Every structure is written in C-alpha cells, then in structure tokens.
Amino acid sequence: MAFKMEGPVQNQMAVTLLNGQRHADYEGDNTRFNEKLPNKRRVFIQTENGCVLGMELERKDNAHTVKRRMQLTLNVPTDESSLTFGDVILNNDLTAIKHDSALLLTKNLIHRSSSTPCLSPTARSLQQKDQSGIIEIIGHCTNSSHFTITNELVEEMITALKNAIDPIPVNGGLGGAYYFRNINGQSVAIVKPTDEEPFAPNNPKGFTGKLLGQPGLKQSVRVGETGFREVAAYLLDHDHFARVPLTSLVKITHSVFNLNDCVNGNKIRNKKTVHVSKIASLQQFIPHDYDASDHGASSFSISDVHRIGILDVRIFNTDRHAGNLLVRKGNDGQFGEVELIPIDHGLCLPECLEDPYFEWIHWPQSTIPFSDSELEYIKSLDADRDSEMLRMELPMIREACLRVLTLCTVFLKEAAGFGLCLADIGEMMSREYRCKNQEPSELEVICLEAMKEIMDDGNNSKIKSFSCMQSGLRKKGGGNGRVRAEVGGVRTSAEELVGTPTSFVKVGELTEKEWRMFLETFQELVGPALAARKVSRVSIKNNLRVGRSCQF
Incomplete structure (x- = not known):
C-alpha cells in the first residue's frame, strides 16, 4: 500500500x-x-x-x-x-x-x-x-x-x-x-x-x-x-x-x-x-513588559510601526499578529511611547505568494507617509545582494523563497517611490474575502498579468502551464482586468488550521530565463497599477481585508 x-x-x-x-x-x-x-x-x-x-x-x-x-x-x-x-x-x-x-x-x-x-x-x-x-x-x-x-x-x-x-x-x-x-x-x-x-x-x-x-x-x-x-x-x-x-x-x-x-x-x-x-x-531572549495584544496601538511610535512593516513587506510575512510584537516600556517604566520588537518570523518567505497577515494595516501609524530616512533605507535595499547573502549564509533555503523576497523588495521600492504609504502597500498585498469567495490580491493580479504577457509572447510550453492557474478564476466587474477567484464550500476547522491551499502565483516553477523575463514584465506593469491605486484609494478603504493569523 x-x-x-x-x-x-x-x-x-x-x-x-x-x-x-x-x-x-x-x-x-x-x-x-x-x-x-x-x-x-x-x-x-x-x-x-x-x-x-x-x-x-x-x-x-x-x-x-x-x-x-x-x-x-x-x-x-x-x-x-x-x-x-x-x-x-x-x-x-x-x-x-x-x-x-x-x-x-x-x-x-x-x-x-x-x-x-x-x-x-x-x-x-x-x-x-x-x-x-x-x-x-x-x-x-x-x-x-x-x-x-x-x-x-x-x-x-x-x-x-x-x-x-x-x-x-x-x-x-x-x-x-x-x-x-x-x-x-x-x-x-x-x-x-x-x-x-x-x-x-x-x-x-x-x-x-x-x-x-x-x-x-x-x-x-x-x-x-x-x-x-x-x-x-x-x-x-x-x-x-x-x-x-x-x-x-x-x-x-x-x-x-x-x-x-x-x-x-x-x-x-x-x-x-x-x-x-x-x-x-x-x-x-529580549526582556519586555508585554506584547502588542495586551495594549492598544496608540502608544506605538510611527517609526517602529513603519520599520516593522517595511521588514514584513520585504519578507512577505504571512503571520504578523500583535502577539509576536514584544513591547518594552521606556526607562521610566511608565506608559507612554514604547518600543516594539518583532519576533516569530517562521512563516515568512513562503515558496509562493499566498495571503499575508499584517496586523499593522489596521493601525493609524501605517497610513502616515514614510519619512525621508525610511525612504532612503528602502531605496538602498538590493534584492540580488540579499539573495546572494542568504545563499551564502543559509544555503539550504529554497530558491522559490528567494524569488518571493526579490519580488516583494521590487514591489516595496516601486510603491514607496510612488508615494504610497505602508497601509496602501500592505492592502495591495492582501487578499479580499467576500462571503465564501477569495480573491487574488492586487499584487497577485499584477503577477498574473505579467505571466499572461510572457505566455502570449509565445514562450515554451512550461510558461503556458501558468494558464492552468487562471482556469479556475473568472473575471467580473468593472473592466479593469481584475481577476477574482471563486472558492466554494465552507472551510472546516482543520482547513482553517493549515491554511487554504489556493496559490495563484508560483514563481518558483520558472526557469532562470523565464524568471528574469517575468521580473522585467512585472516592473513594467507595476507602475500603472500603483497609479490606479492612488486614484482609487478612497473607495478601496471600504473593502474587507480580514486575512488569517496562525495565532490561537
């Protein structure tokens, strides 16, 4: 058997x-x-x-x-x-x-x-x-x-x-x-x-x-x-x-x-x-007073929220909840502005894009524009250099994870340069849930469009296999090419625990040549998508993006 x-x-x-x-x-x-x-x-x-x-x-x-x-x-x-x-x-x-x-x-x-x-x-x-x-x-x-x-x-x-x-x-x-x-x-x-x-x-x-x-x-x-x-x-x-x-x-x-x-x-x-x-x-071990789930976000500094959010976006953290943000009070031990320390990053750098969970999306600090020093830090990031560093330090890490790192770093740099705030970036990476339907994130939509363009250019049959990912998706709505997924049935508790298997974008399946072509096409498409995001920012605020955390 x-x-x-x-x-x-x-x-x-x-x-x-x-x-x-x-x-x-x-x-x-x-x-x-x-x-x-x-x-x-x-x-x-x-x-x-x-x-x-x-x-x-x-x-x-x-x-x-x-x-x-x-x-x-x-x-x-x-x-x-x-x-x-x-x-x-x-x-x-x-x-x-x-x-x-x-x-x-x-x-x-x-x-x-x-x-x-x-x-x-x-x-x-x-x-x-x-x-x-x-x-x-x-x-x-x-x-x-x-x-x-x-x-x-x-x-x-x-x-x-x-x-x-x-x-x-x-x-x-x-x-x-x-x-x-x-x-x-x-x-x-x-x-x-x-x-x-x-x-x-x-x-x-x-x-x-x-x-x-x-x-x-x-x-x-x-x-x-x-x-x-x-x-x-x-x-x-x-x-x-x-x-x-x-x-x-x-x-x-x-x-x-x-x-x-x-x-x-x-x-x-x-x-x-x-x-x-x-x-x-x-x-x-970092001595601390409590975690972010024990206290409201009002005392968290804009800088701390931005710095942690920038890291989460780069590494595509699928489980940033308040419980894995340690809070340390100031030297006087009194309530006031505190220091945040991020821990528990075991569910970052997935092998393919899925649904991230960013607790800070709901915090007002994430809607504040990046400071000049933060923009300078983002600008200095080098995805190729980071990937080479990880290959050297952690050679057992999978290539698909490094491609996700590269994709998210490119997206972060483009979005920040376009003037988007942290909340906008996080929302574009997060999927929407309406009743029983799960929809690709705006980032995934850009990736799917990049895949489609490569496929239409007549590349080999391996590229065309990506059309299979889109066969279960159907377009609907306002003519903007937004692809949405239909996921039927009610999830059981076990399915909730292990997460949904839905994956719209698997960059790890591309050859090196195909990956480079995809990345170039992605960078060409991301600009118009970011421009559309700025125009529709007010209406998008009403969308429901609940996400799921692995904290129980």
Whole structure:
C-alpha cells in the first residue's frame, strides 16, 4: 500500500538519542565545542522524522558514502533514501557543501509504506556515530560580529547547563519552544526545534501528522523549515532596522526536548535521562513588559510601526499578529511611547505568494507617509545582494523563497517611490474575502498579468502551464482586468488550521530565463497599477481585508 503523504504518522516518528555522559561539555572538557578539524567539514544529517546526526566529511566523501554511514546507523538501504540540500538532490558530489551545513535524508517515495518505520534509529547506534558537541552553530557566517555574539550566547548557555540550570518549556504557541537560561537563572535564549513545529513528528502539543519537508501550517512553508526563516529575517534586518533579535541555527542536545513514546517499538522508561539532539533556531531572549495584544496601538511610535512593516513587506510575512510584537516600556517604566520588537518570523518567505497577515494595516501609524530616512533605507535595499547573502549564509533555503523576497523588495521600492504609504502597500498585498469567495490580491493580479504577457509572447510550453492557474478564476466587474477567484464550500476547522491551499502565483516553477523575463514584465506593469491605486484609494478603504493569523 502506498504511503499517504498527508496521512498521520503513527509509531514511526524517530528521534536522536544521545548519551549525556558522552558529551564532555557537561564535564568541563577544555576542547571547544565548535572546533574545526583540518581538511574536514562537519555536517548535520536530519531525517524526515527528526533524527539528527553530526558527522565529519573527508575530502573524498560523496553522497553515497554519507548515505552508507547513515545506513549503518538507520539500517535503511542506500538506494531507498535521498540526501537533499534545500532544492538540490545530492547524487554524488559534495564539494559545494560548506562546513556546518544541515542536510535532509528522506526515504524515497517508492519505498515508503504505511506499515514500515521511516528511518528510525536506536539510541545506541546514534551514541556511537554522532560526532558533534552539546551546542553547535550551523551555517556559514560571514558576519564576524554575528558569530561572535552568537558564540558568547552559546557559551553562556553551556555554562548554565553544566551547573544544572535546565531550560524551561514555553507553554504558549502551537510548536515546541524552550527558554534557555544563564548561570543566574535568567532567560537568555528561546530555542525552537525544527521537528517540534506544528504538524512535525515530535510536536509536543498534539499537532502532529506530517514528515519534515511536507507542507505545514501554511501550504507554502514546509514542515521543519521555519527555523531557516527565523534566521533569514534576522539576517535581512540590515543595520538592526526593525530590531529583530539575534537569531541563529544550531544543533543542540538536552533531555528537555520532546520525543516520541517509542523508538523502534520500545518504550522509553525514563525520558529525563535521555539526551535528545535537535536542529533548532536559537533567538536571543529580549526582556519586555508585554506584547502588542495586551495594549492598544496608540502608544506605538510611527517609526517602529513603519520599520516593522517595511521588514514584513520585504519578507512577505504571512503571520504578523500583535502577539509576536514584544513591547518594552521606556526607562521610566511608565506608559507612554514604547518600543516594539518583532519576533516569530517562521512563516515568512513562503515558496509562493499566498495571503499575508499584517496586523499593522489596521493601525493609524501605517497610513502616515514614510519619512525621508525610511525612504532612503528602502531605496538602498538590493534584492540580488540579499539573495546572494542568504545563499551564502543559509544555503539550504529554497530558491522559490528567494524569488518571493526579490519580488516583494521590487514591489516595496516601486510603491514607496510612488508615494504610497505602508497601509496602501500592505492592502495591495492582501487578499479580499467576500462571503465564501477569495480573491487574488492586487499584487497577485499584477503577477498574473505579467505571466499572461510572457505566455502570449509565445514562450515554451512550461510558461503556458501558468494558464492552468487562471482556469479556475473568472473575471467580473468593472473592466479593469481584475481577476477574482471563486472558492466554494465552507472551510472546516482543520482547513482553517493549515491554511487554504489556493496559490495563484508560483514563481518558483520558472526557469532562470523565464524568471528574469517575468521580473522585467512585472516592473513594467507595476507602475500603472500603483497609479490606479492612488486614484482609487478612497473607495478601496471600504473593502474587507480580514486575512488569517496562525495565532490561537
């Protein structure tokens, strides 16, 4: 029987178990936890069920030898598994894989079944094979200050762990998260394991049922990849413009992490003694007084709202709600103008355009024109440079996500240069909901028109496939070419939770040549659309744009 990709995962959700005594970090070993061995590269292999195994690559190693080592650990034939690095399936050559990279090992679809475990290791085998320390920084960091600060934070956490100051689980939210503390018991970081995200195999709050790499809470964001996006948002926050807290990707081991009740069918009797290894995002904890949902927006500065909104537009944040905006009072501790700190960016940079959620659209600050300094910042943004930076720092991030970043950056720069305010820009990116009908956003309409022009120019059949996206749409209304979608039926609670699968624009399916042609055509069309927006601004204010947040 074929494995059902969207079906529940039962008793086959694997975890990595590491013997705590094996890690010298708890015993005060003088060896640095992130020491690099000469002529070797360290990588972290994660399976679709959440197992994590650190290993050293020799110069001569290739994808086959890596899978062979994993076979010895997981007992899965090499011809039944694939080693992937973001969008790329690694068939042989590994020379492009940098030190401290995270790879994903999946079982080939043809070999999956609902009755056999997927890549489930034993504790003993992983104890013998893992070659990494208690906390390892993942990624190739070219920003020396970023690495230095992260390294200091990690060492602070390790010192506390050596002194038996354990992390504390975070009760709120849909995914697993943990406060890590310093020697004084103060929270210094929040760690979010990738395999404890909503719907991931080891989610501690009951939202399980999918493997890493499958569509998750948002259809355009895959399970296990929100941590990459958390780091990307920090790296894209140039000059700390929006105040995104320091964020890094790490491999981390501790008994506090959630794991399944069984590994290879055997019950774990004492979870407190089992050290579980995870790949996770690590974000510096920012002391604050409350979040934006606890207080009205009247005390928020125009500058703070604009700065966060500019970031959200660039990264196409699909879940900016008041709960992920921390509020910090002034030095006097009194109510008045406060400082906003944005967190939780795991649902940004989707693989295709969908419906974003911008809480600040409803705030009066977003209707105020941008200041000269804000316009200068927007003008300085370079989408190509940002994409190259992310390819270097987070090479596992998918190319489709980088194209969304480029598209949104171009749109932001054009709209701001045209004199539109933040609220106008956010509304043009948001879809409208009328009764049961969902309509493409104005941004999506421009993209669809650009796709149509390329298709009409007689390009290859792959471009023409985009006409399929428009077959379910019908035009209606005032002759302005506005395309609107008809989505029938009432959503169930489950459908609401995972989000609508509707996607009108998928730039990731274009070849590089087609993408460049699309981008040029988009830039030609966006000007007239922005002009029309300014003319119709008053009437559009009456449209209903409710959006949906993933906050529950």
